[in-house]
């Protein structure tokens with residue numbers, strides 16, 4: 001599996017997980033607080049005595065272990081009531097934060113003269129509550145019809161409202177008059193607001209408070225953060241990978257450059273070797289080809305003068321015969337080195353064959369070529385060739401004329417050289433202009 005496919009698969013898995021996190025949020029984040037109030041601890045039974053009534057509430061033995069109580073509503077108070085309060089924590093001021101909760105479920109059996117039951121979720125807030133005053137905690141209230149003796153009731157937090165009598169009595173400002181569940185200290189179950197006199201029987205089996213572990217906004221923020229982190233990690237990984245690939249590519253390019261440079265220099269060496277005379281180090285016939293073409297082109301296109309000097313060592317056979325072939329070689333090598341020392345960088349010196357040489361002078365007039373030839377003639381004549389002593393050479397100079405080709409130029413130079421030989425050697429002859 002290649003990287004692209006792997007990435008696509010990972011992306012698909014992440015998208016599925018995100019969809020699950022969004023659409024399955026209820027199920028994933030669901031948190032349930034279960035109260036099974038069979039013990040008497042943390043439970044308070046009450047009647048309307050504090051409101052001037054005479055209703056008494058009694059705890060009863062229940063064979064199933066449920067919390068059972070009864071009361072007789074009597075006419076001592078115009079609005080008689082009785083009820084039971086379960087405290088959610090030991091502290092009276094520090095309750096449970098249920099602001100992200102949505103539902104309360106009750107398994108409650110009721111038999112009595114009233115048609116309804118009231119449930120209060122009591123919230124402590126120091127802005128209106130004190131520990132010493134039990135009714136100072138907020139009465140988030142809902143009332144529901146409890147017509148059948150055995151029942152299961154699901155009450156939504158959205159249906160709770162704050163009891164009006166409490167708002168009035170505690171003089172609560174409007175900004176605090178909304179239902180609040182961020183610090184629930186107790187839950188109360190009370191007889192209904194019809195206040196009908198007579199016996200009331202309650203059996204509470206179980207209470208469930210159902211909500212979310214985290215708020216929806218926090219949950220979405222967490223999903224966004226996870227995505228942002230994953231994108232960051234992915235980008236970091238890509239950057240590191242690309243940097244590595246770039247480094248590797250550069251390394252390979254550098255290797256290639258080095259190999260090419262090596263091949264270039266080698267092929268240049270071979271090229272030079274192919275164009276060079278092995279004995280004298282001067283160019284050979286192939287070596288002058290380019291310079292001659294260039295000279296011809298310059299003459300034709302820019303009218304730049306183009307001259308050549310043919311040179312031939314005098315009586316060279318005699319040198320060979322008298323001092324040996326090796327000595328003859330040495331003479332050729334020395335003459336070649338001497339000429340090289342005294343010509344311009346643009347002049348090209350080549351061995352034409354045997355003891356004959358040619359100097360190709362681009363952008364050079366006849367006069368200057370003649371001047372160079374005379375200078376070389378004198379230099380050679382003055383050179384000391386060890387046991388051989390003095391050696392001379394003859395020169396033929398020619399310049400390209402309008403309409404002429406290279407062939408004619410070389411023939412003219414050759415003719416001039418021949419003339420130099422004929423006229424006594426160690427001299428320079430110039431082809432007719």
Ligand SMILES: Nc1nc2c(ncn2[C@@H]2O[C@H](COP(=O)(O)OP(=O)(O)OP(=O)(O)O)[C@@H](O)[C@H]2O)c(=O)[nH]1
Pocket residue numbers: 279312313314315316317318320324325326327328329332353354355421425
């Ligand atoms: N040592 C040596 N001799 C060479 C080489 N190439 C040609 N020669 C000799 O050069 C001599 C040329 O002799 P010739 O053509 O008769 O001319 P020359 O003796 O120089 O007489 P002129 O040119 O008339 O002055 C021959 O003896 C060739 O063998 C070489 O590479 N090395």
